[in-house]
Amino acid sequence: MRASLAEPIRATASAIARTLAVLACIVNVCIAAGQPASHTAATLQPAPNATEIAAGRNVFRICGACHSLDPGRTIVGPSLAGLIGRPSGSAPGFDYSPAMKQAHIIWTPRTLDAYLADPQKVVPGNRMPFAGLQSALDRTDVIAFLETIAKSGGGPSTLRRSAAGALPNAPAQPSASHEREGTPHPMPDMP
Numbered sequence: 001m002r003a004s005l006a007e008p009i010r011a012t013a014s015a016i017a018r019t020l021a022v023l024a025c026i027v028n029v030c031i032a033a034g035q036p037a038s039h040t041a042a043t044l045q046p047a048p049n050a051t052e053i054a055a056g057r058n059v060f061r062i063c064g065a066c067h068s069l070d071p072g073r074t075i076v077g078p079s080l081a082g083l084i085g086r087p088s089g090s091a092p093g094f095d096y097s098p099a100m101k102q103a104h105i106i107w108t109p110r111t112l113d114a115y116l117a118d119p120q121k122v123v124p125g126n127r128m129p130f131a132g133l134q135s136a137l138d139r140t141d142v143i144a145f146l147e148t149i150a151k152s153g154g155g156p157s158t159l160r161r162s163a164a165g166a167l168p169n170a171p172a173q174p175s176a177s178h179e180r181e182g183t184p185h186p187m188p189d190m191p
Contacts, residue, residue: 056145059138066130069149077128083107084150088123099125109143116142 066076073079078094085108089101103123105111115122116139118132133139 052141052144053148055138056141056143056148059133059142060145062133063142066128080146082150083112084109084147097125097127099123100127109147112143112146113139 063080067078067080068075069079069081071079071081072091072093073081074094078091078096082091085106088103088105088107089096100123103126105115105123107115111122113136116133117136119126119128119130133142
């Protein structure tokens with residue numbers, strides 16, 4: 001009797017997991033499009049896993065050309081240390097554009113996702129010379145990485161540990177998001 005129930009239970013669990021993955025994708029699309037998503041649907045998104053964080057580390061290499069994770073260290077752009085929860089235009093030691101200072105955005109995963117998709121649309125007149133990350137999966141991965149860095153204190157030692165393989169069982173690609181969507185990572189040759 002138990003064996004006959006196991007297969008329907010597995011099939012039901014698999015269907016529920018697929019439904020939750022679809023809901024998470026719909027929420028991401030709504031967020032990227034700037035449309036409101038219900039609080040209940042947003043809570044169905046799974047927490048980032050080690051694979052997504054590792055993929056986000058690879059995507060961050062684009063950001064790292066201009067931004068540091070060291071608190072107070074300015075390269076071309078401001079430091080991204082402590083970005084999550086910080087008001088726009090407020091990192092010390094960086095001369096922000098008037099548009100960014102007056103944007104009054106609190107950087108959350110949702111607002112950061114919209115900004116990374118199209119910086120000029122979200123903050124017209126900002127000085128960041130970046131067209132945006134078009135892939136919602138890349139944005140999700142890099143945001144997961146930034147959140148993880150923020151929780152661990154950020155700084156150069158965190159990035160070195162991350163780059164040196166602090167996530168030893170996490171292959172760089174594909175992330176769970178890429179696997180769910182069936183799309184390859186756009187930078188498969190990144191070490």
